Amino acid sequence: MARNERSNSSTEGFEGEFTRLGLADVIQLNAQNRFSGCIDVDGEGRRGLIFLRDGEIVHAEHDGIIGETAFYEIVSWPGGRFSLQENVATTRSSIKKPCSFLILEAHRLIDERRAGHGPEPTASAAPPAKSTSPRQLLERLRAIPGVVYAVLQGKDGGRIGDDTYEAEVVAGQAQYLAMAGRQLSATLKAGDVHAAVAQGTKNHLLLLVAKNHSVAVLLEGDAKVGALEAEIRKTLAARR
Numbered sequence: 001m002a003r004n005e006r007s008n009s010s011t012e013g014f015e016g017e018f019t020r021l022g023l024a025d026v027i028q029l030n031a032q033n034r035f036s037g038c039i040d041v042d043g044e045g046r047r048g049l050i051f052l053r054d055g056e057i058v059h060a061e062h063d064g065i066i067g068e069t070a071f072y073e074i075v076s077w078p079g080g081r082f083s084l085q086e087n088v089a090t091t092r093s094s095i096k097k098p099c100s101f102l103i104l105e106a107h108r109l110i111d112e113r114r115a116g117h118g119p120e121p122t123a124s125a126a127p128p129a130k131s132t133s134p135r136q137l138l139e140r141l142r143a144i145p146g147v148v149y150a151v152l153q154g155k156d157g158g159r160i161g162d163d164t165y166e167a168e169v170v171a172g173q174a175q176y177l178a179m180a181g182r183q184l185s186a187t188l189k190a191g192d193v194h195a196a197v198a199q200g201t202k203n204h205l206l207l208l209v210a211k212n213h214s215v216a217v218l219l220e221g222d223a224k225v226g227a228l229e230a231e232i233r234k235t236l237a238a239r240r
Contacts, residue, residue, distance in 0.1 A: 024075050024106050026082060031055040031099040038088040043077035050074060051090045057099050059092040064143050067094035068102070075106040076113065091148050091220070093166070094139075134161030140235050141215070146223035147232070148203060151216045160213070173198075174207050174216030181207070197225055206232070 027039065027050065034055035041048040048062035050071060060071035095102070134152050138161055141150035151170045152160040159167050181193040196207045204219040206229055215236065219228055 023077070023082060024103055027075070028103050030084065031057070035084070037084060037086040040083045040085055041074050041077070041080060042082070043074065043080035046077065048074035055099065057095050057102055059090050059094045061143060064140060066139050066143050068097070071095065071102060072106055072109055076110055092142065094142065138162060141217060141232060144228065144231055144235065146220050146228050148218040148220055153214045153216065155212050170216050170218050173205055174214070177205055177207050178209070178214070199225065208232070208236070
């Protein structure tokens with residue numbers, strides 16, 4: 001869970017218990033009230049976070065899973081407790097669809113599972129490394145505490161697994177960093193560039209270059225770049 005990326009202006013909130021459909025109703029009610037903050041869910045030992053901004057769901061995470069997949073998994077839990085933490089924000093934006101769609105889809109999935117037409121969610125994390133897709137790899141990278149965004153690019157510079165505006169911005173910054181690195185390497189006659197980092201006050205940009213692809217990772221400004229780079233490399237290595 002990316003606790004360190006949340007900025008708390010108020011940690012007080014409402015607590016209560018929920019049943020499987022009850023949590024969806026809680027979320028819908030707070031969406032109608034244009035709630036901004038975090039719904040911290042304890043599903044009998046499993047923890048999930050759902051972030052709302054002005055009544056729209058912008059991010060969800062659970063056990064290394066983020067986005068819509070995490071949201072549907074959390075809502076499907078048969079029971080537990082939740083707490084509303086008002087004005088607790090996140091820098092991530094892993095969910096783009098309207099709250100109304102997400103709630104309806106969550107109800108549909110729950111009904112299918114009850115009718116035996118869909119698999120019950122499991123508490124396992126990601127699939128085995130050999131079957132990891134580019135999108136799943138990006139989700140794992142973005143779930144690392146201190147990571148703001150991650151983009152995977154092919155040898156031709158094209159983005160893989162993400163065609164959003166945020167990915168386009170980070171990819172553009174990475175291309176500029178790569179160009180500056182190549183120019184500096186040529187001046188110093190240091191050979192090919194395999195890694196580069198640009199450190200700023202608000203964010204840092206880390207670029208890791210492999211034979212057929214590169215990974216650009218935007219980091220929080222107060223992050224320890226060296227430690228995060230090691231964690232990112234570990235995540236990349238686990239995919240192989």
